[in-house]
Structure formats: structure tokens, C-alpha cells
Amino acid sequence: MEILFNDLTNLFTLTNLLCILLGTVVGMVFGALPGLGTVIAVALLLPVTFTLPPLAGILMLLATYQAGEYGGSISAILLGVPGTPQAAATVLDGYPMAQNDSPGKALSYSLVSSSIGGIFGGLVLIFVSVPLAKFALNFGSPEYFLLGVIGLMAVGLLSGTDKIKSSIAVVLGLIAGTVGIDSLTGVSRATFNQPELMDGVNLVAFLVGMFAISELFMMISKGLNNKYVADRSTLKTGLTWKEVKGIAKSTTIGSLIGAGTGILPGIGGGASCWFAYAVVSKTSKNPEAFGKGSPEGIAAPESSNNASAGGALVPFLALGIPGSAAIAIIMGAFIMHGIQPGPNVFTAERDLVYGIFYGFILTTIAMYLIGRLLTPMFSRVLVVPNSFLISIVLVLCLIGIYASKGAFFDLWLALGIGILFYILKRLNYPVSSVIIAYVLAPIIEENFRRSLTLSNGNYEVFFSSVYAIALVLMIVAALAASVYADFKKRRHQPS
Amino acid sequence: MTWKGLNSIMSIILIIGGIGYAVNLNQSASQALIFSSSGVGPAYFPNILAGLLVILSVMTLVKNFRDNSPNNIEKITTHNAGYILITIALMVAFLASWQFLGYFYLNVFVLLTILMTLYRIEFGFKNSLLVGITTSVFTTGFLYGLFGQILALTF
Secondary structure (H helix, E strand, C coil): CCHCCCCCCCCCHHHHHHHHHHHHHHHHHHCCCEEEEEEHHHHHHHHHHHHHCCCHHHHHHHHHHHHHHHHHHHHHHHHHCCCCHHHHHCCCCHHHHHHCHHHHHHHHHHHHHHHHHHHHHHHHHHHHHHHHHHCCCCCCCCHHHHHHHHHHHHHHHCCCCCHHHHHHHHHHHHHHHHCCCCCCCCCCCCCCHHHCCCCCCCCCCHHHHHHHHHHHHHHHHCCCCCCCCCCCCCCCCCCCCHHHHHHHHHHHHHHHHHHHHHHHHCCHHHHHHHHHHHHHHHCCCCCCCCCCHHHHHHHHHHHHHHHHHHHHHHHHHHCCCCCCCCHHHHHHHHHHHHCCCCCCCCHHHHHCCCCCCHHHHHHHHHHHHHHHHHHHHHHHHHHHCHHHHHHHHHHHHHHHHHHCCCCCCHHHHHHHHHHHHHHHHCCCHHHHHHHHHHHHHHHHHHHHEEEEEEEECCHHHHHHHHHHHHHHHHHHHCCCCCCCHHHHHHHHCCC | EEEEHHHHHHHHHHHHHHHHHHHHHHHCCHHHHHCCCCCCCCCCHHHHHHHHHHHHHHHHHHHHCCCCCCHHHHHHCCCCHHHHHHHHHHHHHHHHHHHHHHHHHHHHHHHHHHHHHHHHHCCCCCCCCHHHHHHHHHHHHHHHHHHHHHHCCCC
């Protein structure tokens, strides 16, 4: 119960509040712009966190993440084009409601359900993380290695349709994570005689190259002067109490599904919003309204994707396992400040963790308030053509990379990574797996080697405890389920 | 080029990359075994990864080679491919100019003006140039104010 009586004075500082405000605005704008999205926004803001205290920096990224989830629905509702993959299900009812009824009403349903989902996700984070972290204190190196493998398998097996390509993406991320001086022995590895690589591949250059620069090339190929036209005349957001009551059930179901799937690494908001939409449409008293502008059809996916953001923080904070690309970038901010997420962070960085718990709820409140006030303004950015966006974001990417370390090497590296990952994206390699593997690489390798060193190279150490055996069984079960799903899919495919 | 061709080239690049990584790793971490009492030195885990990368890339190569589906033998079409290549060339020129000559904000202004003029060329050269210059002046000014003055970053 100590969690409920924590001193929150550290949270309500001017720096923290300004960072939440900035993160919310950036997240909403980037979330609203089709093609950019939450991950790029978080990656671009990562260098800014260098100069900030850890809590302020992390809250800024969390606010960006939360607001981006709502921002994605702005373009989904006004244009029928989801700003983020997580807003894809919102198009089904949000766009028809905007066309037939009122865009402002559709945005209001989205904002209210996103906010409720966000608060729910925050509560799940608060009440599930602490027991999970306490339980994880029983784990030793073999269990942490196995947990890392589960995290990788979840993203590798679930994020792509081609299992081999997904596995290659995971291995590429792990390889990138091993470059530089080995933390256990001080030996330099795979640096190709580049002193800039001694500290490893620069996280900001890696992220911005992989997500932002490659995405800008994608945007160029999608069209440079596409002009979106949106009706901005009736964008005032607000719901009556009766309307809120009307979406109570769908919002509750969406929040439960979102938080639950968010906790499982690799699933995230993209899948949970479709799952929530399917469940709510089947259990609704008014199923025929779905697809034609049903408020429940907006509330379910929107509450789900914001709740999944809170859920995704649970395994990240309690076990050190990031479940999505955005969380992996936020993990980067922890690492840059010398903080390793996991059960020990609850005692070593108690104020930070509790600040994050309550700060996450604060980011949701900020999202609601700023959404209420500024949604009509954010909708205006939708008419900015790609020709302007690409040029300006490109320059911001380069500034962000240079500001992180002041090295030109990193700029060239990011350009190379951007070109490589543009091609890999076109070939359907799931790039989000790369970044998750990259941030998990040190945890996996260190615990793997520590386990084997302690057991004199005996692999039986990975079956030495009940927890380890349970984790091995989970890995085997996940592999078997994946192989079975592939087998079933092939059987149903026409030859 | 077809998707099959590009897939094969990428697999070969990954195989070469995996081998290059392993070679460099074992050279730079040749003292690996000195540090290990159980054979688990600094090169142990990366060597496993290099092996996995090569094996998985060979599997993709073989799978791709056997895949003659219409999607895979279709020719790759990249809309605005020329613009992508020009953007890459401009980024290279920008980085080289910034690194070797300096004048960051001048370089930013030139890069933005060229990019915006080029991207909007369908609206006519004069119109695009005017819009490009105007937007670049304001953007560069904003960046200078934010990064150069408020955050006091030097480029």
C-alpha cells in the first residue's frame, strides 16, 4: 500500500510539467500526420532528454507516446487515413461518423475513450508492476537470459508474417547491440577500428536512421504534394454525460483488452485495437451500427490502444523487457541516464519509478486537456504537404543525431542505416524487432555469459530452478504454437 | 529488378555482413579466451549471432530462390525513385559541406531551399523557388533561435 502514499512533490515541478506539455503537443502533431507517427516522435525527442533530469526526460517521452496514440485518431477520423497503425481500427467508425454526423463528435469519442483507457493503463501499471517486480527478485542470471529470449521471441514471432525475416531482424538488432567495448572484459568487439564505435552504435543515430530517415524515403515514394482536405468547421470537442455513459461498456472492454495485451511483449496497441473492436462489435446491443459511425466502434479501439501503452510499461519497468518499439526507445532514455529497468530499479530509483507511475496518469490528463483545447489546431497540420514535412523533419533528424554526441560519424552512420532499413522495410523485414533486440542485447548477453561462467560452461544451468524450467517451457510452447499456426495457415492456403 | 532479385541481393549482403562481423570480431577480440575461464569469452555470444545470421540469410536465399510466385517475380516499381536518390545525394553533399566547411545554418538554408524547390517543382520553378526560399528563411531562423540561442548548441 506504500505506493498510494508516496511523496509526489518531485513530480509536480515546473520542468516536469513543461516536459509533459511539450511531449503531448509533439506526440499529437506527429501522431496526426500520416507517415510520421509516435515512434518517430519519440525517437526525435530522445536527444532532448540528454539535457534533462531523468524523470522529466522520461515523462516527456511517455507524454509523446500517449498523445501520439490519440493523435493517430485525428487523421483517421478526419481523413480516413490512420496517423498510426494503432488508429487503423478507428477509421472504420470514426470516418463515417465524421462524414455523416460531426467530426468534432467523433474526435470527442476518441479523446474521452483514449483518456479513460490511458488512466486505466496507468492504474494497471501502478498495481501490477510492484508485485511483478517483487516476484522477479527471485530470478537469477539464467532466468533473466530466458526472459530476454521470451521478449525477443514475442516480437520476432508476432511482429512479422515471415518468421525467417523476423528472426534475421532480431539477430541484426542483437549484433548491433554487441558492437563496442565488452562490459564484462573491456575488450573491443567489431568496431572495425572506428574509435566512435568503442561506446557502441549510437542509439540516437541508430533509431533516427532506422525509423525516421527510412520513413522519410517511404513518404517521398508515397507522394510529395498530396493535399489532404479536411472539414474543420465543426471540430469542437465535447460529450454529454449521456453520450459518455453510452460508450462506458465498450471503453471498459477496450481498456481491459488493451492493458492485458499491452503487458504481453510484442503484441502492443496495433493488434489490441482490432481485438477490442472485434469483441465490442460482437457483444454490442447495436452491432448493425458498426462500420457506419458507431460511437462504440471508436471507443473500443481508442481506449484499447491507450490502455496498452500503460500495460506495455509493466514488463518494461518490472522485468526490463520492452514490448514495443516506442518502449524500446524509452528504454534508451533510461540507459542514457545510466538506469537499467528491471526489479532492482524499484529500490535503486524509487522516486523515479513512483514519479513515472503517477506521471503516466498526469500525461493522460495532459492529453485530455490539450486535446480538448487544441484538436482543431492539430487538425490544421494535416493540410501541410509532404514536401514541407519531409524537408523540415530531415533537418530535425540530423540536428538530433549531432546534438546527441557531436560526432559527424554518427550522421554518416544514420544515413547508411536509413538507406539500409528503407530497403529492408520494402522487403518486409519487421524493423521494430531490430530496436527491441538492440536494447535487449546487453541484458541477454551478460546474463547468458554470467550463467555459463558460474556453471563452468554447463548449459544445464538454464534448467536449474523451477522458474527457469517454467520459462523454458514457455519458450517451447510459444515455438510450438508458432510452428502449428504456420502449418495450419499453409494447409488452408490454395496450392 | 524484380523482388526476387532484390531479396537475393539483400540475403547475400547479410551473409557477407555476418562473415565480416565474425572476422572483425575474432580479430579484435582474439584475446577473448584469456578472459574466459569457461570458454565463454567476449566473442562467444557474438559468434553465435554471426552464425545465426549467416544460416538464416542462407535459408531466406534458398526460400526466395524457390519462390516463383507472381508477387516475387514482379518488377519493383518505386514511385519517385529519382527524388529519393536526389535526396540521398543532397544529404551526402550537406553532411560533407557541414563537416569540412562548417557554416551549419547556411548549409541548412541551402539544403531546405533546394529540397523544397525540387519537391514542389510541379508548381513551376519560380513559384517553388520563392516558396522554398521563404520557408527556408523562416525555418532556419527558427532553428537558429531554438538551438543556437535558447539551447545554446554549437554546430
